[in-house]
Amino acid sequence: MPIPKTRWDIFCTVVDNYGDIGVTWRLARQLIAEHGLAVRLWVDDLRAFERICPEIDIHLAQQSQQGVEVRHWPSDWPQTEAADVVIAAFACQLPSAYMDAMAERQQPPLWMNLDYLSAEDWVTGCHGLPSVKYKSVQKFFFFPGFQPGTGGLLRENGLLERRRRFQQDAAAQRQFLHGLGVDRAADAQLISLFAYENAGLASWLDALAADSTPTHLLVPEGRILGDVARWLGVDALAVGDLDVRQALTVQVLPFVRQDQYDQLLWCCDFNAVRGEDSFVRAQWAGRPMLWHIYQQDEDIHLDKLDAFLALYTKGLSPAAAEAMSGLWRAWSAGKPIGEHWLQVRKHWPELQENAEQWCLEQGLQADLATALVQFYLNWI
Template sequence: MPAAPLIWDVFCRVIDNHGDLGVCWRLARELAARGHGVRLWVDDAGALAWMAPGALQGACPGVQVLPWGEPFDAGALGGLTRSDVWIEAFGCELPKAFVAHGARAAASARPPVWLNLEYLSAEAYVARMHGLPSPVLHGPAAGWTKWFYYPGLTSQTGGLLREADLPARQQAFDRAAWLAAQGVPWQGERLISLFCYEPAALAAWLAKLDAARQPTRLLVTAGRAAQAVRAAFDNEIGRLRMTGVRKQLSISYLSHLSQIDYDHLLWACDINFVRGEDSLVRALWAGRALVWQPYVQDDGAHHAKLEAMLEALGAPPDVRAFHRSWCGVDATPLPVPDWVAWAEGVQAARARLQTQADLVTRLIGFVRQKTLK
């Protein structure tokens, strides 16, 4: 007999660039696809209008998007069914009023499974920390336990978000039709997607693309990537001035893409430049050559994060050198990696990861295990 579906409260605070919201929406959508009920509490859900059209209107069955305001409206909790799982995504703390209400509701029942969903990393500490308890010592939930849940690339971690129908959707994808629908005048040239912050090597890379033998069309995502490219053209970099004539480089600036169309962008391109967490995972599943820019941290911790990820993916020396220059780890000139060989390396990494259970499968199993204790 199948286990009863669970009700999940997922809390997300949008810090920067909507990456946290992107992960939380994918998580909520996949939980709902497996029959669970999800309430997604967000302090700024505006990006869902383009990231997941219809989400705010309830277009995804099983997912309800609720506002997380300050002060928190505890009065809205009275009519809600008691949840089985609480998730505070990426270290956001649950509202005190929410915890107090939950503690009262659980006074005569089992407390919810309380999880802290952490950021993705390939660093060694992830396997050590995944699944560890954190006792709640103060407040109305004193005596309860939080659990650390770490996404990762090994069987000792929480896995990666992956939908069951993803391979079938990718196999059915029509590259030329999708590009035409986006207004991209593709003539068979190499395609590169660009989703980045503001890499110091950006202008030099654009110049290399323009001087290369192979023609390239750069598909630039809306937001910071587009702003960074335009800023590079505004600066003095020879032929790449905004008013100048380019040789081998063409550029298409894209509108904001839904999560589904962002997958399509990655499938359409030969090389994908990505940033942060969600887009890295999607680029891995796309199986194309990729370049990753981790979120920059003031203490330089992103350098170790980058090296660990490159090691986990088995990146060759030329790809590692490119990443270090692209991400500002060092100031050496950008090399020209063997992108075909690296694409094969990414596909090999994808094949290894596809043999493992996905994050939602492992997460549900983790919660079921805790509820049986």
């Protein structure tokens, strides 16, 4: 059944620096490029948006970027006609005037709460269920996820094939890294590090520096830079800085746009990522990874971490699963991970194979944008 020409509104309040806007920006572009929809993306923080899309003019209330109508979400809400489909990303609260506009439509819109990504068992039972109702407008839960019965993950058409070709093209990788000022250290494993502040970092850097295998650590601008600087014994780090300590080369990269970040992940042998957007993109890289989950009150984030680990390590031997789980749990608790890293290295070929297999298995499911469109088609 073809989808009729419809207007979709996506609302995003920036809470976690770049994860919220990263997800909604990818989604908006994909809905336009692959499904031919008209999409408005309402964002309350254009400065955060500018970091991942430098073309954004932070002073404009309305602009067009890559086919997406980008609107600044002001505190003084303008009179606006509600769209056919309304997505409140990550449970953000819509403006009351906009909710009234939804209720005033002759045909109420489909209103969905696009929730946070989780591998917890209860997600499949709640996905697609009705939520609250505002006057005549019913809201529905929509959960991204890793298992059938969820909304899947953001994945553009042809992404895995582009990744495969890039990872098989050594010249393309060298050219990309050269554009970032990276001359890969001889025989070094390449690791990317994008994380929140973490007290456990120093022990990992100690292990990498003392290792017999050289490591070239690429650190994009971000919150972890302060911890890296302290380990190096310097006051601060800036883009372009490069420091060598025994077997470890540390290099600071600029904050790159989304497509470049994908290629960075594809180049690396191991990726440390954070939040939600980079977490999903690291899975599509098909390489071993480490996730710094966003911390929540009462440590409920650890339940999400364990739920994902149970799925991600299911195909590993008990020893490899234990090593990977120990590394992830220690990292998200801010504990030393040097010894955990040494255990992980003992199972490297198995972990590489598992990462690729996990990627391919997830690629068999419907992607998030397609699942949203199908939900709309079923609704109408």
